[in-house]
Amino acid sequence: MEGGSGAFNSTPSPGSFDKSRVFDVKPLRTLTPVFPSNPQAPFGPYPPGFAPFYPFSPQQGGGPDPSPPPQPPAVPLRSFRAPEPSSHENGTGGGSYSEPPKRAGRRPAVRTIPIAKRAKRGPDDFLLPAPNDSVVLGITQAQKEDGDRGTVLSILMRFDALRRKVGQLEDVKDSQHNGNAKRADLKASAILMSNSIRTNTKKRTGHVPGVEIGDIFFFRMEMCLVGLHAQSMAGIDYLIVRGDREEEPLATSIVSSGYYDNAADDTDILIYSGHGGSSNKNKEASDQKLVRGNLALERSLQKGNEVRVIRGLKDANSPTTKIYVYDGLYTIQESWVEKAKTGCNIFKYKIVRMSGQPGAFSVWKSVAQWKESVSSRVGLILHDLTLAAETIPVALVNDVDGERGPTCFTYLASVRYSKSFKLSHQTSFGCNCRNACQSGDENCACMTKNGGQTPYIGNGVLVCRKPLVYECGPTCPCTANCKNRVSQTGLKVHLEVFKTKDRGWGLRSWDPIRAGTFICIYAGEATNKAISGEVGDSGDYVFDTTRVYDSFRWNCEPGFIEEDLIDTNEEYDMPYPLVISAKNVGNVARFMNHSCEPNTFWQPVVYENNSETYLNVAFFAMRHIPPMTELTYDYGTPRADVPGGSNGHGRMRCLCGSTRCKGYFV
DNA sequence: GTTTAGTCAATTCG
DNA sequence: CCGAATTGACTAAA
Numbered sequence: 001m002e003g004g005s006g007a008f009n010s011t012p013s014p015g016s017f018d019k020s021r022v023f024d025v026k027p028l029r030t031l032t033p034v035f036p037s038n039p040q041a042p043f044g045p046y047p048p049g050f051a052p053f054y055p056f057s058p059q060q061g062g063g064p065d066p067s068p069p070p071q072p073p074a075v076p077l078r079s080f081r082a083p084e085p086s087s088h089e090n091g092t093g094g095g096s097y098s099e100p101p102k103r104a105g106r107r108p109a110v111r112t113i114p115i116a117k118r119a120k121r122g123p124d125d126f127l128l129p130a131p132n133d134s135v136v137l138g139i140t141q142a143q144k145e146d147g148d149r150g151t152v153l154s155i156l157m158r159f160d161a162l163r164r165k166v167g168q169l170e171d172v173k174d175s176q177h178n179g180n181a182k183r184a185d186l187k188a189s190a191i192l193m194s195n196s197i198r199t200n201t202k203k204r205t206g207h208v209p210g211v212e213i214g215d216i217f218f219f220r221m222e223m224c225l226v227g228l229h230a231q232s233m234a235g236i237d238y239l240i241v242r243g244d245r246e247e248e249p250l251a252t253s254i255v256s257s258g259y260y261d262n263a264a265d266d267t268d269i270l271i272y273s274g275h276g277g278s279s280n281k282n283k284e285a286s287d288q289k290l291v292r293g294n295l296a297l298e299r300s301l302q303k304g305n306e307v308r309v310i311r312g313l314k315d316a317n318s319p320t321t322k323i324y325v326y327d328g329l330y331t332i333q334e335s336w337v338e339k340a341k342t343g344c345n346i347f348k349y350k351i352v353r354m355s356g357q358p359g360a361f362s363v364w365k366s367v368a369q370w371k372e373s374v375s376s377r378v379g380l381i382l383h384d385l386t387l388a389a390e391t392i393p394v395a396l397v398n399d400v401d402g403e404r405g406p407t408c409f410t411y412l413a414s415v416r417y418s419k420s421f422k423l424s425h426q427t428s429f430g431c432n433c434r435n436a437c438q439s440g441d442e443n444c445a446c447m448t449k450n451g452g453q454t455p456y457i458g459n460g461v462l463v464c465r466k467p468l469v470y471e472c473g474p475t476c477p478c479t480a481n482c483k484n485r486v487s488q489t490g491l492k493v494h495l496e497v498f499k500t501k502d503r504g505w506g507l508r509s510w511d512p513i514r515a516g517t518f519i520c521i522y523a524g525e526a527t528n529k530a531i532s533g534e535v536g537d538s539g540d541y542v543f544d545t546t547r548v549y550d551s552f553r554w555n556c557e558p559g560f561i562e563e564d565l566i567d568t569n570e571e572y573d574m575p576y577p578l579v580i581s582a583k584n585v586g587n588v589a590r591f592m593n594h595s596c597e598p599n600t601f602w603q604p605v606v607y608e609n610n611s612e613t614y615l616n617v618a619f620f621a622m623r624h625i626p627p628m629t630e631l632t633y634d635y636g637t638p639r640a641d642v643p644g645g646s647n648g649h650g651r652m653r654c655l656c657g658s659t660r661c662k663g664y665f666v
Numbered sequence: 667g668t669t670t671a672g673t674c675a676a677t678t679c680g
Numbered sequence: 681c682c683g684a685a686t687t688g689a690c691t692a693a694a
Binding site for chain 1: 684685686687688689690
């Protein structure tokens with residue numbers, strides 16, 4: 001973690017072919033948001049906002065030869081898969097660390113929450129205080145009318161926290177066969193809508209403040225809440241302009257579900273159908289009429305106003321759901337009438353993307369192409385830098401300069417407990433479930449340790465941050481499809497390691513990532529400070545749980561109305577201190593850069609194996625992360641009582657560009 | 667096993 | 681107050 005030897009002093013000399021030279025390309029601790037806070041700012045489709053030659057980076061900085069000659073790709077020397085469940089090669093040996101006594105009186109995580117008890121649910125089911133209390137709601141009147149980035153992100157975060165919690169509760173009900181568990185998205189949005197926790201409520205054409213091109217949404221209600229598209233189902237949203245004589249509608253935004261992407265090659269053109277007519281199966285098909293959204297589109301064609309376009313795309317990971325991508329502003333170019341198969345008339349509109357906007361939908365198209373044929377990825381160095389140690393390949397890419405890869409290291413997908421320390425003298429026990437563990441099962445020891453309910457919903461989505469998450473371990477008898485082994489089952493999203501413009505190598509994802517999704521653990525060689533007496537491997541590529549991490553709120557801000565629904569205890573409760581070095585041995589996590597405003601966070605996770613407790617540092621998405629956005633976390637700072645800790649030694653300038661950037665990192 | 671069509675419950679806004 | 685609507689989750693069938 002220490003910033004002693006960053007990319008600054010590792011510049012390969014132009015013309016150097018010295019293979020023995022170590023190119024230290026430790027990730028610098030910065031974040032480049034993929035999209036700037038000003039969505040109108042024009043830039044290219046990929047990492048924007050940074051000049052290729054940055055004054056702080058002599059490595060690429062304006063030297064006489066900015067592109068050093070190609071070097072042989074630096075590949076992992078070897079690679080290893082995670083150990084087999086039954087194996088016992090980890091953590092053996094004669095160490096003597098004792099697990100500290102468990103903190104007494106851990107707060108029970110299960111509380112009775114009145115959600116959807118009745119078949120017909122009303123807003124009062126949620127027992128919320130009356131609205132109009134800005135402290136309780138955490139959102140001001142001005143923010144309701146006009147959003148900003150912080151407000152939008154906050155509302156989306158609150159929505160998804162509620163949605164995950166409702167989903168978790170209904171998971172329990174499902175297992176007890178007594179609930180009509182459905183539509184957690186609607187229940188979450190009902191809470192926020194009925195309490196006016198929303199923004200950009202006034203309809204407008206053009207951009208919506210706080211929403212950026214490329215932002216992704218997993219539910220239509222999310223777009224309602226932030227004012228991007230106010231219709232919960234309809235594809236065309238419009239406002240009424242009151243003229244001198246008459247009212248006329250103008251289109252503000254449309255949602256395209258991709259039925260008509262016949263112009264597949266051109267991501268800037270969209271052929272959109274009007275609504276109405278033959279939609280209802282109970283009715284006879286009929287001609288579409290020039291009313292409502294159809295009329296609004298027609299008026300917008302005449303007026304030439306900007307129309308927001310949201311592309312609905314199939315989620316490759318779960319084909320049954322859709323992901324919505326804000327693709328920026330379009331204008332309507334043409335309209336005509338076609339005969340549908342039923343013989344009835346339908347309206348068609350040709351909608352064209354305005355130039356100068358950053359790529360959004362086009363990025364998705366590119367990714368799809370790379371997945372089809374990885375060689376089409378520009379700057380590809382390695383198809384899979386893990387050498388099949390992970391089940392999903394991780395590409396190594398450099399499309400900014402000639403560097404052929406990071407320093408050699410051995411890829412390992414799991415944590416190796418070197419320096420032989422025993423994790424605990426106390427034996428610990430997993431569960432005795434015979435099938436997949438069920439949320440709410442009182443006989444499942446693992447669920448009980450988690451407070452009775454599953455810590456995960458869906459495909460590896462963390463419900464809320466907790467002091468500690470207890471997963472089922474390799475020696476738990478539950479089946480392999482038990483959903484409570486998220487951090488042990490390897491990568492689920494398709495990642496790439498890439499060369500950033502000015503911060504060494506970084507990590508990003510080809511896939512869209514839902515908030516709460518497990519991304520990876522921090523793998524490497526684990527040491528235990530308490531027995532080794534080390535202050536910490538004060539070098540690069542180290543994760544140290546004893547550093548000081550800024551507290552932040554992910555589950556729920558105290559004082560918000562949903563506080564009674566959501567567990568607000570987000571303080572970690574580490575079973576023992578852990579230092580993981582990924583300098584020589586590690587996984588993709590070693591490439592994650594620091595940001596003062598990160599998009600991932602880490603969560604301690606323990607599991608049991610042969611009566612011993614193992615600890616993982618697992619990274620999860622803080623919010624929805626669009627494809628090709630750099631993944632970052634907060635590196636934290638050394639403890640003040642550590643020699644060389646907070647005295648500024650090894651300070652590096654932070655280039656994260658966040659408005660909350662502290663300016664440096666240690 | 668995977669994809670698709672049908673069904674159902676539920677939203678916001680005009 | 682009612683209806684329209686490029687919903688989303690689930691299930692059965694192909």
